[in-house]
Amino acid sequence: MAFAATRVYANPAGDAPTTPDKAITELQDWSQALGDGVDAKPYGVPSKYEAGVVRRNVEWLTASPQSSVNFTPLHDLEGIITPNGLCFERHHGGVAEINPAKFRFMINGLVEKPMVFTIDDLKRFPRENRIFFLECAANSGMEWRGAQLNGCQFTHGMIHNVMYTGVSLKRVLEEAGLKTNAKWVMPEGGDSAAMNRSIPLFKALDDCMLAYAMNGEALRPEQGYPLRLVVPGWEGNMWVKWIRRIEVGDTPWHAREETSKYTDLMENGNARRFTWEMDAKSVITNPSPQAPIKHKKGFTVLSGVAWSGRGKVSRVDVTIDGGKNWHTARLDGPSFDKSMHRFYYEFDWNGEPLLLQSRAIDSTSYVQPTKDELRQVRGYNSIYHNNAIQTWHVKANGEVENVEIS
Ligand code: MTE
Numbered sequence: 001m002a003f004a005a006t007r008v009y010a011n012p013a014g015d016a017p018t019t020p021d022k023a024i025t026e027l028q029d030w031s032q033a034l035g036d037g038v039d040a041k042p043y044g045v046p047s048k049y050e051a052g053v054v055r056r057n058v059e060w061l062t063a064s065p066q067s068s069v070n071f072t073p074l075h076d077l078e079g080i081i082t083p084n085g086l087c088f089e090r091h092h093g094g095v096a097e098i099n100p101a102k103f104r105f106m107i108n109g110l111v112e113k114p115m116v117f118t119i120d121d122l123k124r125f126p127r128e129n130r131i132f133f134l135e136c137a138a139n140s141g142m143e144w145r146g147a148q149l150n151g152c153q154f155t156h157g158m159i160h161n162v163m164y165t166g167v168s169l170k171r172v173l174e175e176a177g178l179k180t181n182a183k184w185v186m187p188e189g190g191d192s193a194a195m196n197r198s199i200p201l202f203k204a205l206d207d208c209m210l211a212y213a214m215n216g217e218a219l220r221p222e223q224g225y226p227l228r229l230v231v232p233g234w235e236g237n238m239w240v241k242w243i244r245r246i247e248v249g250d251t252p253w254h255a256r257e258e259t260s261k262y263t264d265l266m267e268n269g270n271a272r273r274f275t276w277e278m279d280a281k282s283v284i285t286n287p288s289p290q291a292p293i294k295h296k297k298g299f300t301v302l303s304g305v306a307w308s309g310r311g312k313v314s315r316v317d318v319t320i321d322g323g324k325n326w327h328t329a330r331l332d333g334p335s336f337d338k339s340m341h342r343f344y345y346e347f348d349w350n351g352e353p354l355l356l357q358s359r360a361i362d363s364t365s366y367v368q369p370t371k372d373e374l375r376q377v378r379g380y381n382s383i384y385h386n387n388a389i390q391t392w393h394v395k396a397n398g399e400v401e402n403v404e405i406s
């Protein structure tokens, strides 16, 4: 495949341009005067030309912005790390603005000695740095019954992938000393929603973390400053933000968020409880409805992200003809357990309409299902835990639309 310079594409015959390109022949403003000195922005922000790269919400989805969600602009991102200012937010009672000097974290219940920690106390435990995705169980929930929202930001943007710094939860629980009948822990938030969940002890002692930093700096208030629970690979709702307490018990608490919410209503009318692990999933971020093809036919870069709550993503398949032919995508960038992976498929677009899909396969050999395959098992009542294959319809003019074909 030829990688011709894109300016030549503007002139398909390959002739020399007839009008001079002013971007070359004229001196630009930025070349003619000194720019801002250092410290013009003590905390840096993106170029003003990137102003469209923002989290977005869908106003009709929720009644108030305090109990709501906005979405990560996946189509504008590269690599696997979500910048802190673009991590989607999901709050049930707004953002708690916690003064760290007044912050306390407690452990009580079935422990030898109930304990209280300040943030500085927690920073004296040995530290860990780990990269994990957090996906809300409701991600893609609006797409169960058919294609609905036009953009991967809205269909798949309830996910972020950052590096956390903090303490292993096991280490802190050991400090308090677990009683022999301890089986479950209940993290509780210090926000106005006081969100709580039941987590089995085996997970708490496996890879959970109490994190105070993300991507090298303190957590953002939106993400739980000064402390949040990290529950790798499990649904985002369990990752309690602004965490103030962990109670240790011998049975689950059956809190609101694990009964009336975050359970899956099956076809027979029974609700399936405790769907913790997030199944393997992927989405093509470019092209997508918010990122149409602008260059007409020819060399085209298709890109996307894939993740699994059970381990690494070992392979991603891509089709551009609605599943008639599948191609192995090229995975690029670091591959970590329960972290986002980046994939690419480069192809020569003939300018005709396309049906794009991606399918993730994880390190347990689990294969991401089609929507029909998922609905055969789960029915049509569900909202949460939709990890089905997404289809984008690329039209001849390069515009892209959310559609469903299987
Ligand atoms: N923790 C508290 N205390 N309050 C909340 O509203 N929302 C939960 C979880 N933890 C929530 C919370 C939900 S449903 C999700 S998906 C994640 O936080 C969202 O994390 P984020 O805002 O960092 O994206």
Ligand code: CO
Residues within 6 Å of the ligand: 090, 135, 136, 137, 138, 236, 237
């Ligand atoms: Co959620």
